[in-house]
Amino acid sequence: MSLTENLEKIQRRISAACERAGRDPDAVTLLAVSKTHPPETIRAAADAGQILFGENKVQEARAKIPLCPGRLRWQFIGHLQSNKCRDAVELFEMIQSVDSLALAQELNKRAEAAGRTMPVLLEVNVAGEASKFGYAPDRLLAELGALNALPRLEIRGLMAVPPWTADPEKTRPHFRRLRELRERAESALGAPLAHLSMGMSDDYEIAIEEGATMVRIGTALFGPRVKGAPRPAED
Numbered sequence: 189m190s191l192t193e194n195l196e197k198i199q200r201r202i203s204a205a206c207e208r209a210g211r212d213p214d215a216v217t218l219l220a221v222s223k224t225h226p227p228e229t230i231r232a233a234a235d236a237g238q239i240l241f242g243e244n245k246v247q248e249a250r251a252k253i254p255l256c257p258g259r260l261r262w263q264f265i266g267h268l269q270s271n272k273c274r275d276a277v278e279l280f281e282m283i284q285s286v287d288s289l290a291l292a293q294e295l296n297k298r299a300e301a302a303g304r305t306m307p308v309l310l311e312v313n314v315a316g317e318a319s320k321f322g323y324a325p326d327r328l329l330a331e332l333g334a335l336n337a338l339p340r341l342e343i344r345g346l347m348a349v350p351p352w353t354a355d356p357e358k359t360r361p362h363f364r365r366l367r368e369l370r371e372r373a374e375s376a377l378g379a380p381l382a383h384l385s386m387g388m389s390d391d392y393e394i395a396i397e398e399g400a401t402m403v404r405i406g407t408a409l410f411g412p413r414v415k416g417a418p419r420p421a422e423d
Contacts, residue, residue, distance in 0.1 A: 191229070192236040194409050198392075202403070205396035216396055219263060219385075221406030223248070227255035229410065234260055242284075242404055246272040249279050265347075265385075265404060267321050273298045277306055284309040284347045284385050287321045289331045292338055299340035306340060309347040309385055312369060314362045317351060325369050332376050345383030345401070346370050356391035363387070363398035 189197070198218060206213040222230050222241045230241060234257050241256075243249035244266025253262060264280040270291060276283055277298045286292050286308045299306040313322030323331075336343055346369060350362035363386050374381050387395025389408035396403065 191232050191409065194411075195233065195236050195238060198405060198408055201393055202396060205393040209397045209399075211396070215401060217402045219265070219402055219404045220409055221265070221388075221404050222252075222410075223266075223406060225410055227252055230256050230260070233409070238409075243280075246275045246279065250275055253279060268295075270294045274301070277302050277304065282307040282309070282344070285311045285321070286335075286341075287311045287313075287323055289334055292335050292341060296338040296340045304340070305342055307342045307344045309345050309383060310335070310343060312346055312348045312366055314348045314365050314369075315351050320349060322348065325365075328369070329372060329376060332373055336377055343377075343381065345381040345385065346373070347383075347385035349388075350386070350391070352390075356394050359391045360394050360398060363391075363395050363400065367399040 202216050202218065203213040206216060217240060218238070219240050219242045220233055220238050223244050239259065240261045240263065242263050242265040244264070246264070249262065262280050263282040263284055264276050265284045268276055268283060268285055268291060273294045277295065283295065283306065286295065292308070295306055295308065310328055311322040312325060312328060313320050316324065335341070346366055348362065348366045350359045353359060366386055367384060370381050370384060383401045384399050385402040385404065387400045387403040389405050392400070392403040392405060
């Protein structure tokens with residue numbers, strides 16, 4: 189199938205999942221994971237109507253973004269090192285993978301220097317996997333007040349990458365856990381958190397049924413990655 193056909197298929201499946209869940213399809217945003225894909229592929233996706241893209245390496249994004257159409261929007265979805273915060277604040281409209289108070293503080297400092305406010309999502313390690321980054325749920329709740337006090341950051345919601353499984357239905361409890369954690373965080377903050385970024389090519393329909401507002405899709409849109417490559421945090 190062509191990239192345009194893949195995009196149309198994904199959009200149909202998003203709409204169907206929303207219908208099953210009694211949700212408005214406009215409440216779910218598709219973020220195209222463009223990691224490793226060249227500017228010409230991104231341009232083709234843009235020509236097919238996709239505007240929002242996600243990158244997980246700052247260095248790759250810095251080289252690639254200037255070669256892509258200027259109307260596109262970019263979010264950062266990979267593990268962010270503190271020494272890359274300045275560039276990340278410059279390149280992206282949102283950083284989805286804030287996984288510690290120290291990283292948040294560095295982002296706040298860099299956003300202050302840039303004279304901007306940085307929207308962020310807090311990444312949660314919902315299954316407590318040693319191999320993955322992200323807040324433990326209890327630690328996130330404990331640090332939420334300090335995170336929210338950083339004046340140059342806007343906490344917009346939560347993000348998670350559940351363990352991979354051949355049966356997408358087995359990811360449902362993890363998505364539900366993230367939704368419930370968002371509810372607890374909203375109660376602690378006394379304010380709504382708009383976004384749940386969860387669901388990828390294999391399981392985005394389950395994620396939508398459990399409340400995802402953003403799904404991060406690469407393989408189903410652009411085609412399979414190299415066989416044997418590890419499942420990244422974005423797709």
